[in-house]
Amino acid sequence: MTVVIAGAGPTGITLACELARRGIACRVLDQAPRLFEGSRGKGISPRTQEVFSDLGVLDRMLADGMPFPKFRLYAGHDVVSEQTVSELLGVQPLRRSPELPYPETLLLPQWRTDEILYERLRELGGQVEFGTEVTGFDQDEDGVTVHTSAGPIRASHLIGCDGGRSRLRKALGVGFAGETLETERTIIGDARVDGLEGVFCHMFTKAGDIGERFSLWSMPGGEYYQFVATMPTERTPELTLDAMNRLLRERSGRDDLHLHGLRWISLYRVNVRMVDRYRVGRVLLAGDAAHVHSGASGQGMNTSVQDAYNLGWKLAAVLCGAPEELLDTYETERMPVAANVLGVSTRLHRLNFQRSTEPVAVHQLDVSYRGGPLAVDDRRTPGRLRAGDRAPDGLLDDGTRLFDVFRGTHFTLLAFGRRPDADFGSGVRVHRAAKSEGYDVDGDALVLVRPDGYVGVICDRVETVREYLERVSGTA
Incomplete structure (x- = not known):
């Protein structure tokens, strides 16, 4: 069926x-x-x-695609500031490492x-x-x-x-x-733009008031920009190219920018x-x-x-x-x-695009299912990596990348120390692993990684792995 x-x-x-x-x-x-x-x-x-x-x-x-551009704020023709996403969110930028192969938003x-x-x-x-x-x-x-x-x-x-x-x-x-934010609406769409240079999220204002902005996002390829404008509900204009050009001139205080070739446009209200x-x-x-x-x-x-x-x-x-x-x-x-x-x-x-005074993480690498029904960690002293966490990338003894080992529909059992003398079936692939920065485990530890790249089990007993596999796959 x-x-x-x-x-x-x-x-x-x-x-x-x-x-x-x-x-x-x-x-x-x-x-x-x-x-x-x-x-x-x-x-x-x-x-x-x-x-x-x-x-x-x-x-x-x-x-x-392309790396996420900087946010450039204008007051008329003058550039007021340029900020990266990390600067805007008040966080340190992530760095590429063996454990983290894709540190930047695409x-x-x-x-x-x-x-x-x-x-x-x-x-x-x-x-x-x-x-x-x-x-x-x-x-x-x-x-x-x-x-x-x-x-x-x-x-x-x-x-x-x-x-x-x-x-x-x-x-x-x-x-x-x-809740629904009834007092405001957001217009978003795609169009070509004449008179614009540089790869940024261009935020145009007349006098630096970020609350009255018209944003034009550079997109990969350069042919189209995404435009975004939020406004009070009672002032929402028609969803036409002429109306968007009028709004751009009104908010930017400039007449050298022109939208054309409208591809898509939508009006939405924010629901939470x-x-x-x-x-x-x-x-x-x-x-x-x-x-x-x-x-x-x-x-x-x-x-x-x-x-x-x-x-x-x-x-x-x-x-x-x-x-x-x-x-x-x-x-x-x-x-x-x-x-x-x-x-x-x-x-x-x-x-509203003001710099955050408290760090805000949006990379979702810290999403964890710790303490959930599919997270088993029976160590007396848990380490930094816990069952339920995202399984980091890294290298096996022979130089094979862990994410290449994880790729597919199977479970992966990483055996730190000696390789377990056990058969877990065709749905589980067993690999001998060395110490790595992302896996702070001791002794003959077993780390079972789920098909979705999260750690299901950290233990030292084969029986614990078998019991877990019985619960999630019906086989041991």
Whole structure:
């Protein structure tokens, strides 16, 4: 029986890739006639780059993207300041190291991210059924009947990746608590610009008042810029090219800049909301369908992709015989992450591009599932690396990169000290490991890394590893 995924954005296609490379049949449905055409979610965090590396698409993204530009603030024609993302957030920039191969946020328009992910899905044998709307569903103990504009589909599970206005979320009747900032609206779009030089996030103001700005983001390739302007609800202009040029002249105090070739434009209000449940029986929610927030932190697409990455291997495992309870850990692990992201994005939204006096981390490398149901660490004295943490990159004794060892659908057992004399089955690959900076373990320690690159177990007993594998895969 197939899995049905509603929504062909980054969340839905990432999930489809995760299932497809595990041999799980799935159908991706989207009511739109084609992939999204705008640049909306343009920042790919260091942690999401690691996810995309595992999926086999990062090289394409690095080739087409560029490092995050500096923020340049203008007062009329004068440049007031230039700041890096790290300076704006009050944090030290990350440095490349054997444990951290991708320290910088990558700038890539969402339309290109979607294209690359879809290319990968097609390589894995999958497709998106465009122009097909999910209109409802009925579920029972054995599956879900998904009602669509093209007819009913019988599925094992239905995953709602259908965005902030999710029809599936509303049909499930789950809570979606939070707030809506009714006093302001944000216009965002893509256009060509005449009269602009330099690769920056150009923030134009008439007299240095950052609250009255018109931002033009340089994008890879240089042909299009993303424009962003926030304003009081009662002053929102028409969504036309002429209106955007008038707003640019009004806010910048300049007449030498001109927008043309409008590709995409949208108006949105900021919602800060999240569901109280990620799963109701055989129907699950992921991405913006489960949590929405300000785009100020650039966390939306990254959090959504990592929802899919967490859910994918678990859903595949359950469909291959793992205990059904494994799906409950998706909500347990991802809900606190979403709550934290909502807090970070709201704080940065209120800062309104003013320099933060307290450090704010947005790389998501520190996301951890410590203390959760899938984190087992039985050492008497835990080290810096704990079960539930992201497994760092590094090198094996023969020079092989750990991320290359992790890449794929399997579990990885790193054996520090002597290699265990045990067979854990085809779903686990065992590697002898030397001491490395990222793995502060002692003696004959065993570190089991999950398929999504998080440490599941740190222990010194083979039996502990076997018991864990029984819980998450149904095999020992």
